[in-house]
Amino acid sequence: MKKKYDVVIVGSGLGGLVSAIILAKEGKSVCVLEKNNQFGGNLQTFVRDKTIFDTGIHYIGGLSEGQNLHSYFSYIGIIDHLRLKKMDEDAYDVITFEGDPNQYPHAQGYENFVQQLVKYFPDEEKVIREYCNKLIYACDSFPLYNLKNDGGYQNEVLSINAKALLDELTPNEKLKAVLAGSNFLYAGDDYRTPFYVHALSVNSYIQSSWRCLNGGSQITKELIKQLKKFGGETYKHSEVIDFTYENGKLLSAKTKNGNEYFGDIFISNIEPKTTLNLIGKDKFRKPYYDRIQSLEVIIAPFSIYIVLKSESLPYRNYNNYHVKDASRVWKAAEYTQESWPECYMISMNVSEENQVWAESITAITYMRFDEVQQWENTKNTVANKEERGEEYEKFKNDKIEIFLQEIEKKIPNIRECIKSVHASTPLSYRDYIGGHNGNLYGYVKDSNNPMKTFISPKTKIENLFLTGQSISMHGVLGVTIGAVVTCSEIVGKEYLVNKINSELKVKE
Numbered sequence: 001m002k003k004k005y006d007v008v009i010v011g012s013g014l015g016g017l018v019s020a021i022i023l024a025k026e027g028k029s030v031c032v033l034e035k036n037n038q039f040g041g042n043l044q045t046f047v048r049d050k051t052i053f054d055t056g057i058h059y060i061g062g063l064s065e066g067q068n069l070h071s072y073f074s075y076i077g078i079i080d081h082l083r084l085k086k087m088d089e090d091a092y093d094v095i096t097f098e099g100d101p102n103q104y105p106h107a108q109g110y111e112n113f114v115q116q117l118v119k120y121f122p123d124e125e126k127v128i129r130e131y132c133n134k135l136i137y138a139c140d141s142f143p144l145y146n147l148k149n150d151g152g153y154q155n156e157v158l159s160i161n162a163k164a165l166l167d168e169l170t171p172n173e174k175l176k177a178v179l180a181g182s183n184f185l186y187a188g189d190d191y192r193t194p195f196y197v198h199a200l201s202v203n204s205y206i207q208s209s210w211r212c213l214n215g216g217s218q219i220t221k222e223l224i225k226q227l228k229k230f231g232g233e234t235y236k237h238s239e240v241i242d243f244t245y246e247n248g249k250l251l252s253a254k255t256k257n258g259n260e261y262f263g264d265i266f267i268s269n270i271e272p273k274t275t276l277n278l279i280g281k282d283k284f285r286k287p288y289y290d291r292i293q294s295l296e297v298i299i300a301p302f303s304i305y306i307v308l309k310s311e312s313l314p315y316r317n318y319n320n321y322h323v324k325d326a327s328r329v330w331k332a333a334e335y336t337q338e339s340w341p342e343c344y345m346i347s348m349n350v351s352e353e354n355q356v357w358a359e360s361i362t363a364i365t366y367m368r369f370d371e372v373q374q375w376e377n378t379k380n381t382v383a384n385k386e387e388r389g390e391e392y393e394k395f396k397n398d399k400i401e402i403f404l405q406e407i408e409k410k411i412p413n414i415r416e417c418i419k420s421v422h423a424s425t426p427l428s429y430r431d432y433i434g435g436h437n438g439n440l441y442g443y444v445k446d447s448n449n450p451m452k453t454f455i456s457p458k459t460k461i462e463n464l465f466l467t468g469q470s471i472s473m474h475g476v477l478g479v480t481i482g483a484v485v486t487c488s489e490i491v492g493k494e495y496l497v498n499k500i501n502s503e504l505k506v507k508e
Helices: 014-025 068-075 110-118 125-140 162-169 173-179 195-207 217-229 272-279 286-294 369-375 390-410 426-433 475-491 493-507
Strands: 002-010 030-033 045-048 051-054 084-086 093-097 100-106 209-212 233-235 240-246 249-255 260-268 300-308 319-323 343-348 360-367 418-424 464-466
Touching (some): 002 014, 002 249, 014 030, 014 475, 030 260, 051 360, 068 475, 068 493, 093 173, 100 195, 125 162, 125 195, 162 173, 162 195, 240 272, 272 286, 300 390, 300 426, 319 390, 343 390, 360 369, 360 390, 369 390, 369 426, 390 418, 464 475, 475 493
Parallel strands (some): 260 464
Antiparallel strands (some): 045 051, 084 209, 240 249, 249 260, 300 418
């Protein structure tokens, strides 16, 4: 089969689907190619024991009316169709530490955020307010964060280190650990993580925090409905294995199943390292190719998915970020075999608005890829079944047991509530999501050298553009804005931002 489109998009993660809708709304013929059985990348869900689990979307911020993600989702036509549950206003996240009985809240709304923390840090109100002001300033430095096209971001914001800024704000070590306690959201470390990454990750949840009823894959379904409404096409089981190229431009993408898709414009929503290798090293300038290939990826996750017995554990409408040692809040990824896991996040899935009992728990911690490296030549997805062997299953089960022992300290009766436990390693994330070595959030951002990790959505190949979590920011909001950045390179930034804003005014 040979087909011709204005735009061919490789990969159906959030960035690819949002880009597809924006360009289809511009009247372009668009197709999206996906290698897996399920569209959506990190939005994918899966079922174990008749229970739905999320792959990557455990909660979403900024979805109340007038907030940034609400505006973007309104423009692409999906906001009114999403089934959401607002998380606890006074604590959408709680931060806990071993040996400390307190549950430190991160609350929704900036004033509420301050008031809830002041209960635990009565002498630090001024510091907490200053912290909030710094968050807002950092976010306002990125015009598209607030749907503006005036000016670029403030360069100095890129170089501010997150831990250094907190150190300047206060000598109170516990308060700093609480403010940084959800740094699993961006895999923060003390010497490289920029403050803007912290700010962009945390700010939208303070604005408003939501869980998706029955999982994040509903976002994918609504995105695909919108895309089809504007004439776009999607193809799964369509792994791109080659591109044809002529006179500095891509002509077509060839898939494993023998089809060929011709396009005027190509957008890659797959991992940039993979993209460059698929197109061919010789098509790019050597310094650019070498820089991308040398970029360090963020550490990978290990997750356990617990199906609970009926009515055995009350539902909690918040996430718990637990750090064993408050003094190592920035160093939890530097675990040893003896200290693992040094931190984790627990999130409960939700299926109905007035949930009383928990049906399932997802718990996530860090895992370095080298722990599973001996099985790296295996590949196992729904579309491509392959057993990794008994040793791998034993490895997983051993890790499940260690992780459960830690969770037991927080939920002492957890064992008697468990119906079944399942796990995913960095290999699972690599095979299903496509990230290099199964990384959590793309490439490491470095406050010491911000431009090293900057990847423009526009490449030196005239008609090739990039989108997804490795370009600009990760997370639902970051990737959505990244898709707008990618599309603005194609249709014009001022034009696109003005169009989005004028359409939102009409909807009001």
